Amino acid sequence: MLSETRARKTGRLQRLAMALACAAPALALAAPARSDSGDTAWMLTAVMLVLLMTLPGLALFYGGMVRAKNLLSVLMQCFAITALVSVLWLLYGYSLAFSTVGMQAGAVELHSFVGGFDRAWLAGLRPDSLHGDIPESLFVMFQLSFAIITPALIVGAFAERMKFSALLWFTGLWLTMVYLPMAHMVWGGPGALLGDLGVLDFAGGTVVHIKPASPGWPPAW
Secondary structure, X not given: OHHHHHHHHHHHHHHHHHHHHHHHHHHHHHOOOOOOHHHHHHHHHHHHXXXXXXXXXXXXXXXXXXXXXXXXXXXXXXXXXHHHHHHHHHHHXXXXXXXXXXXXXXXXXXXXXXXXXXXXXXXXXOOOOEEOOEEHHHHHHHHHHHHHHHHHOOHHHHOOOOOHHHHHHHHHHHHHHHHHHHHHHHHOOOOOHHHHOOOOOXXXXXXXXXXXXXXXXXXXX
């Protein structure tokens, strides 16, 4: 009699353990994704540092390399680039660089080179949207800081030799036709052309440094 009671209890415990084991994956999937406070704080710091590299860092650096009468011109060029790129990034820049619609790992197509317009005006961005373990709004700002400083690096090549209106046209066209496709091909995720080829760019060497150097040397001559 005692052995039968023990057998029933053992059977109940086994069934309960099996039920919990089956329910564990469902409970894990049901748990909402949350941002990591440490990563978020560090990314905020990184955004601040990169923006300071442009204003006032890069502006004062290039301003110190020109004649005194052109100092204000260089400062305004860096400030104007910051304003223009910020607007274009919100309009369509983030979408062309990081939209993943139509991308498929290992397949080369149009979206392997550039993203679509489905994220234009930051469509689909919500207060609780995440990119990895940080808020997506913070990721948008982080990438914007690099989109700002990259064309600003070219200013040193044509300082004192380009009209202000020409600078704005050049910045808008270069951002759209060069920077955004390159950022997408490297950082776009699975299905991005260079990413699928194994290109790794953790510090922006390909997207941020090599690309502005290419258009920088012709006007320097």
